[in-house]
Amino acid sequence: MESAKVLLVDDEIGILKLLDITLRKENFIHIDTASSGKDALQRVQEHRYDMILLDIMLPDISGFELCTEIRKxxxxxxIFVSARSTDFDKLMGLGIGGDDYITKPFNPLEIVARIKAILRRQDMYERSQQQQMDTFYDYGCFAYYPDSATLIVNHQPVECTAKELELLHFFCKHPNRIFTTAQLYERVWGNDVFGEEKTVTIHISKLRKKLGDDTRNPKIIVNLRGIGYKFIPANEG
Incomplete structure (x- = not known):
């Protein structure tokens, strides 16, 4: 985890310094910073990062627009880190490819906890993929191949973020079982007491759309009101 390369994007130099100092105290030594969208995008094009912390209100471009470009x-x-704290902003950030959302002012240790949780879960996910190179899931209307991180829906490849695929993989490994949003956050995002359950619901909504599931009357990822979510394989529903 200490070898992870992190990019911090914020136009407030004080926040960049605070995060840089805090992360280095936690043994993160590969840290780059950017104070504008242009600088951040150039760094992403030139380097490989394991984690990106992104402010929304940048001087030259919205963090939302920048996230869309970064995802290319x-x-x-x-992880979005922003003073904008409305539900709309959180939904927007998670909807366009963000993996988590933290509002300012924040506790630097919360940032560290979330980074470690996401990196830990990603590492476990990648190790699991290596151990299951020959495993794939075919449910007729869609198929998921963990070894190549490929989702095929109606015979066409569908682009997904790493977190969306990790969530899908978790569901595939636990069909017909009920999980609360809190349990899903813990199992997929990591053991993070600061987690927001809204993160889970947004990712499930995005995943439903990509699977071709009816978002108003889902048949694949079913919401049991007041209980949780259950993945029902399409060829078993």
Whole structure:
């Protein structure tokens, strides 16, 4: 985890310094910073990052727009860190490819906890993929191949973020079982007491659309009101 390369994007130099110092105290030594969208995008094009922390209110471009551009170059986890705290902003950030959302002012240790949780889960996910190179899931209307991180829906490949695929993989490994949003957050995002359950619901909504599931009357990822979510394989529903 200490070898992870992190990009911090914020136009407030004080916040960049605070995060840089805090992360280095936690043994993160490969840290780059950017104070504008242009600088951030150039760094993403030139380097490979394992984690990106992204502010929304940048001087030259919205962090939302920048996230969309970044997603053209990398599937690295993106955590939005912003003073904008409305549900709309959180939904927007998670909807366009963000993996988590933290509002300012924040506790630097919360940032560290979320970064470690996401990196830990990603590492476990990648190890699991290596151990299951020959495993794939074919449910008729869609198929998922963990070894190549490929989702095929109606015979066409569908682009997904790393976190969407990790969530799908978790469901595939646990069909017909009920999980609360809190359990899904813990199992997929990591053991993080600061987690927001809304992150889970947004990712499930995005995953339903990509699987071709009816978002108003889902048949694949079913919401049991007041209980949780259950993945029902399409050829068993």
């Amino acid at each position: 170059h990398t599937t690295a986890p993106i």
